[in-house]
Amino acid sequence: MLTTTAISTGQMSLSAIHALSMTDLYSLLYLGAVGSAVAYIWYYDGIQKIGSTRSGVFIALNPLTAVLLGAVLLDERLTFPMFIGGAFIIGGILICNKRATSKKLIPHESKPGINHMMKTKSYRR
Numbered sequence: 655m656l657t658t659t660a661i662s663t664g665q666m667s668l669s670a671i672h673a674l675s676m677t678d679l680y681s682l683l684y685l686g687a688v689g690s691a692v693a694y695i696w697y698y699d700g701i702q703k704i705g706s707t708r709s710g711v712f713i714a715l716n717p718l719t720a721v722l723l724g725a726v727l728l729d730e731r732l733t734f735p736m737f738i739g740g741a742f743i744i745g746g747i748l749i750c751n752k753r754a755t756s757k758k759l760i761p762h763e764s765k766p767g768i769n770h771m772m773k774t775k776s777y778r779r
Contacts, residue, residue, distance in 0.1 A: 704751070711750040714743045 660666035674682075700709040718740050724730040 708751050711747050714746060718743050 657666070697709070697712075700712065703709075721730075721732070721736055721740070725732050
């Protein structure tokens with residue numbers, strides 16, 4: 655999708671592709687193949703271990719990881735709002751993955767529904 659948009663808007667041309675060095679091409683190959691493959695393997699491993707609902711919230715770690723790696727690798731400056739945003743991300747993940755307590759404050763009585771009716775009555779044709 656991004657490639658189609660870049661070609662249609664004129665931002666990508668053959669001269670730009672030919673201007674890429676071998677280091678650039680290896681970097682793209684690494685990001686596309688190795689980085690994506692590892693991410694998918696870990697993500698699906700997480701789904702298998704803790705379920706899709708609980709593991710889905712970890713997608714929120716993408717911006718946090720990008721900011722931290724930008725600070726470490728590219729010497730970008732971290733600001734106070736970035737720390738607040740990171741705290742919200744981690745807090746949200748902790749809340750979503752918090753185990754439910756086994757103590758119920760209000761007892762739940764099951765009411766007969768369609769399943770109960772189907773079990774108690776026999777329907778004949």
